[in-house]
Amino acid sequence: MISNEHKKIAQQAMEFALKNGAQACRVNISASTNTSFEMRDTQLDRLEQASENGMSIELYVDGRYGSVSSNKLNKEDIERLIKNGIDATRFLAEDPFRKLPDPLRYYKGESPDLQLIDNKQNSILPDEKLTLAKSVINDVYGTDNRIISTESSYSDGDYFTYKITSNGFEGESGSTWYSLGGSVALKGEGDARPAGYWYESAIYFDLLNKTNIGKTALERGLKKLGQKKIKSGKYPMILDNLSSGRLLSPMINALSGGALQQKSSFLLDKLGEKIGSDKFTLIDNPHIVKASGARYFDYEGIATQKRTVYEKGILKTYFIDTYNALKMNTQPTISGASLLEMELGQKDFNRMLKDIKSGIYVTGFNGGNSNGTTGDFSFGIEGFLIENGELTQPINEMNITGNMVSLWANLAEVGNDPRLTSSWRIPSLLFNNVDFSGL
Amino acid sequence: MKYTRRNFLKLGGSAVLGAVMLPQFLQAHAPNSQEGIAAILSNFGVDKSDLQKVITAALEKGGDYADLFFENSFYNSLTLMDGAVNRASSSIDFGMGVRVLKGDQTGYAYVEDINLENMLKAARTASAIASGNTRKLSLSVNEKKFPAYYSAKNDWRDITIPQKAPYLQKLNDAIFKADTRVVKASVFLSDSTSIIMFYNSEGTFYTDYRPMVVLGANCTMEQEGKRESGAANRAYRHGFEFMTDDVVNLLAKESVDLTSKMFEAVKPDGGEIPVVMGAGGSGILLHEAIGHAFEADFNRKNISIFSDKLNKKVCDEHISVVDDGTIVNNRGAVSIDDEGAEGQKTYIVKDGILTSYLHDRISAKHYGVAPTGNGRRESFRNMPIPRMRVTYMENGNVSEQDIISSVKKGIYVKQFTNGQVNIGAGDFTFFVKLGYLIEDGKLTQPIKDINIIGNGPKALADITMVANNLELDNGGWTCGKDGQSCPVTQGMPSALVKKLTVGGK
Numbered sequence: 001m002i003s004n005e006h007k008k009i010a011q012q013a014m015e016f017a018l019k020n021g022a023q024a025c026r027v028n029i030s031a032s033t034n035t036s037f038e039m040r041d042t043q044l045d046r047l048e049q050a051s052e053n054g055m056s057i058e059l060y061v062d063g064r065y066g067s068v069s070s071n072k073l074n075k076e077d078i079e080r081l082i083k084n085g086i087d088a089t090r091f092l093a094e095d096p097f098r099k100l101p102d103p104l105r106y107y108k109g110e111s112p113d114l115q116l117i118d119n120k121q122n123s124i125l126p127d128e129k130l131t132l133a134k135s136v137i138n139d140v141y142g143t144d145n146r147i148i149s150t151e152s153s154y155s156d157g158d159y160f161t162y163k164i165t166s167n168g169f170e171g172e173s174g175s176t177w178y179s180l181g182g183s184v185a186l187k188g189e190g191d192a193r194p195a196g197y198w199y200e201s202a203i204y205f206d207l208l209n210k211t212n213i214g215k216t217a218l219e220r221g222l223k224k225l226g227q228k229k230i231k232s233g234k235y236p237m238i239l240d241n242l243s244s245g246r247l248l249s250p251m252i253n254a255l256s257g258g259a260l261q262q263k264s265s266f267l268l269d270k271l272g273e274k275i276g277s278d279k280f281t282l283i284d285n286p287h288i289v290k291a292s293g294a295r296y297f298d299y300e301g302i303a304t305q306k307r308t309v310y311e312k313g314i315l316k317t318y319f320i321d322t323y324n325a326l327k328m329n330t331q332p333t334i335s336g337a338s339l340l341e342m343e344l345g346q347k348d349f350n351r352m353l354k355d356i357k358s359g360i361y362v363t364g365f366n367g368g369n370s371n372g373t374t375g376d377f378s379f380g381i382e383g384f385l386i387e388n389g390e391l392t393q394p395i396n397e398m399n400i401t402g403n404m405v406s407l408w409a410n411l412a413e414v415g416n417d418p419r420l421t422s423s424w425r426i427p428s429l430l431f432n433n434v435d436f437s438g439l
Numbered sequence: 440m441k442y443t444r445r446n447f448l449k450l451g452g453s454a455v456l457g458a459v460m461l462p463q464f465l466q467a468h469a470p471n472s473q474e475g476i477a478a479i480l481s482n483f484g485v486d487k488s489d490l491q492k493v494i495t496a497a498l499e500k501g502g503d504y505a506d507l508f509f510e511n512s513f514y515n516s517l518t519l520m521d522g523a524v525n526r527a528s529s530s531i532d533f534g535m536g537v538r539v540l541k542g543d544q545t546g547y548a549y550v551e552d553i554n555l556e557n558m559l560k561a562a563r564t565a566s567a568i569a570s571g572n573t574r575k576l577s578l579s580v581n582e583k584k585f586p587a588y589y590s591a592k593n594d595w596r597d598i599t600i601p602q603k604a605p606y607l608q609k610l611n612d613a614i615f616k617a618d619t620r621v622v623k624a625s626v627f628l629s630d631s632t633s634i635i636m637f638y639n640s641e642g643t644f645y646t647d648y649r650p651m652v653v654l655g656a657n658c659t660m661e662q663e664g665k666r667e668s669g670a671a672n673r674a675y676r677h678g679f680e681f682m683t684d685d686v687v688n689l690l691a692k693e694s695v696d697l698t699s700k701m702f703e704a705v706k707p708d709g710g711e712i713p714v715v716m717g718a719g720g721s722g723i724l725l726h727e728a729i730g731h732a733f734e735a736d737f738n739r740k741n742i743s744i745f746s747d748k749l750n751k752k753v754c755d756e757h758i759s760v761v762d763d764g765t766i767v768n769n770r771g772a773v774s775i776d777d778e779g780a781e782g783q784k785t786y787i788v789k790d791g792i793l794t795s796y797l798h799d800r801i802s803a804k805h806y807g808v809a810p811t812g813n814g815r816r817e818s819f820r821n822m823p824i825p826r827m828r829v830t831y832m833e834n835g836n837v838s839e840q841d842i843i844s845s846v847k848k849g850i851y852v853k854q855f856t857n858g859q860v861n862i863g864a865g866d867f868t869f870f871v872k873l874g875y876l877i878e879d880g881k882l883t884q885p886i887k888d889i890n891i892i893g894n895g896p897k898a899l900a901d902i903t904m905v906a907n908n909l910e911l912d913n914g915g916w917t918c919g920k921d922g923q924s925c926p927v928t929q930g931m932p933s934a935l936v937k938k939l940t941v942g943g944k
Contacts, residue, residue, distance in 0.1 A: 045545070048822075089527065091601050092524060092526070191744050193862075227864070262659065368870055374666070376888040
């Protein structure tokens with residue numbers, strides 16, 4: 001929790017900075033706690049507990065910009081930190097684009113509570129947490145002689161932050177979180193020990209799905225047995241809601257003001273242009289209550305709002321903060337996406353799968369990268385061969401390779417099944433004509 | 440959640456380096472090892488009897504072993520963008536962690552506000568991993584001496600922005616001067632200084648002084664309406680003496696050469712083909728294909744694909760692979776690990792035989808062997824786990840040219856950005872930023888931005904030729920495992936892998 005003491009520390013830091021040479025500043029203070037219990041087979045393997053604090057101070061000094069941060073929050077250390085920070089900032093080159101935002105753009109603090117804090121957190125006893133971690137193991141332990149090792153983990157925590165600026169912003173945000181997961185290592189062919197995993201997460205303890213986690217991890221692992229690579233070629237590719245976000249990331253990263261300003265974005269000068277297929281409609285919808293990713297303001301204090309990012313494949317917005325907007329002489333928007341929702345299709349994963357005559361279901365990625373400047377990508381994958389709507393062969397050790405723009409132009413179908421616990425609510429997706437390399 | 444996927448990320452630019460730095464910070468309360476133990480104890484606001492009290496509390500539920508890890512780190516970052524050195528940041532991190540072991544089990548807690556009361560509370564939290572009775576302890580404090588494999592002639596905390604900034608400016612100017620197609624350049628310098636103090640229930644006490652520097656450049660060029668970017672970095676455990684015109688010129692040349700090659704580069708045909716791993720950066724193959732799978736935590740849990748391979752032949756008998764903490768001033772050097780084991784050089788493969796896993800205290804005890812000095816942690820917030828240091832293959836006996844000439848159709852790869860491995864299944868990948876096609880024994884067209892995927896044991900067994908041109912890649916690598924980042928280096932002589940699956944058309 002942010003205490004009154006935290007607020008006082010932040011306010012005193014701001015006053016001190018302004019009295020000692022900074023003309024403007026932004027102060028952020030954070031406090032978090034977390035606990036975790038990890039089981040390995042029938043034994044508690046790791047127990048961890050922590051709480052921490054930190055403060056960062058952005059300093060605008062004589063047309064220059066520097067920042068300092070520390071987790072030592074006593075007055076003497078903070079004052080020395082700020083003083084040294086101001087002295088150091090004076091050695092920098094001037095940067096006329098470094099300014100606090102126009103206060104009119106700040107979040108004003110009158111909106112309803114986003115309900116991201118579970119007040120129950122402090123009342124959950126360690127034994128209850130341990131029992132949950134054990135339950136994941138008990139699901140599967142000893143049920144199949146191919147199991148080599150079973151691991152599970154229960155963890156929870158909270159994160160709170162308080163922000164003030166010298167031109168009038170004051171805001172507080174926070175969230176609790178819970179996670180329960182498991183992984184099962186299996187005896188495979190030869191020396192291989194393929195593993196399956198599953199996890200659930202939630203903002204509220206009572207909303208955390210606590211059942212079938214071990215079973216799901218085991219099933220996912222067992223399905224992998226007998227993986228092999230298949231012939232290279234162009235295949236339709238389907239992803240489920242656990243992996244689909246991975247291919248969206250480069251399409252979001254390329255919209256950031258920093259990448260655009262440095263000309264290292266493949267979506268530079270593409271606003272209003274058709275980038276993806278007609279099926280690709282994506283909305284940043286930051287104000288959904290009890291939802292991961294929901295927020296009223298960004299790191300600068302700017303009020304978030306609902307924004308269409310892509311509409312029927314047409315790029316509708318960039319994510320540009322105050323600094324990069326001034327540098328590029330354009331209007332700022334928001335520094336980044338909060339809670340992404342996709343316009344949903346009609347079918348869930350299983351029904352989409354049924355309609356695929358021949359293709360590949362990608363269940364996970366292994367390394368790879370995407371070139372932010374050109375959009376060229378290549379990722380390692382594993383998954384299944386699909387024949388006549390059925391998964392017929394587990395596959396691995398293959399790559400997919402292409403360019404982000406042509407990939408999204410080939411988006412053929414969007415599912416109706418996003419994972420609602422994720423801040424990126426991306427459902428199952430089907431892409432045509434993807435280059436797979438294997439044999 | 441933490442699973443068996445291990446990420447391995449290269450520091451691609453200032454965006455990745457969160458904490459960048461400022462000048463002459465905080466000497467007031469920042470001793471280094473030369474200042475002696477009294478100054479370090481006082482920096483953390485504790486005395487030796489406090490340490491003994493905290494250890495006693497940590498073991499009061501019957502734990503076998505406990506240690507205390509104190510850290511005070513100073514980070515500075517300086518950035519040049521659009522021609523001006525106009526962004527600086529500094530950060531301080533301060534705290535201590537208490538670890539309690541009971542067999543293979545670990546309890547861990549840490550505090551940022553160091554005082555006896557908070558430390559005792561953390562010790563009691565961590566002690567709960569055990570559930571027994573207090574043992575009688577007699578605790579001495581024995582200072583451990585060890586060889587230092589790094590130092591800083593010029594402590595970063597004494598260096599001001601006016602001393603650093605000209606190097607960034609020179610690097611920027613050299614990039615623009617090198618090629619008229621350059622439209623953007625950015626340069627960053629990150630330095631850090633960590634003061635470490637350690638004490639455990641065996642009475643071992645040590646302090647360590649750990650400097651680090653990363654200098655990096657990014658450039659973007661335009662040609663006929665197309666844009667390409669390239670980056671180059673160097674990282675060492677060095678002080679300000681690292682900054683020279685030579686390193687500036689080297690990074691300018693590397694980033695410009697890489698970017699200009701990208702315009703000519705194509706995607707190869709995808710599929711299984713011979714891959715010649717160029718000297719230096721190709722050490723990523725060792726890190727991913729075998730290094731992680733040799734980390735003893737995965738093996739004691741029997742979840743590594745190499746769990747049954749100790750003392751068995753895993754590759755050609757001419758191949759030896761080392762994980763070495765003793766390379767002076769290297770980014771991966773470890774004078775003493777984060778649980779008291781001295782820095783050392785460990786053969787993990789000797790003459791084709793898997794000779795040692797990489798151990799932390801728990802696994803060394805599990806296997807009944809001496810620790811190898813691989814117990815490392817990201818910070819006081821984390822428990823130590825087995826990590827690599829500088830991982831490389833020793834020289835073979837042919838020339839790189841001999842290897843390339845032997846390949847009719849394949850690729851040659853030289854520069855990489857990141858890799859990953861599934862420890863149990865053995866599938867590993869690395870992402871090739873730049874390489875070349877090999878046609879009829881000659882390097883021809885450049886290739887770029889492709890992923891390569893293989894299986895660890897198979898790839899190791901498929902190394903059929905090793906050249907005599909070992910190089911280390913000092914490009915600022917950071918390895919991720921169990922949510923902890925750790926600085927590492929790897930290296931390799933040029934070598935032929937008979938076949939790997941290459942991404943492409």
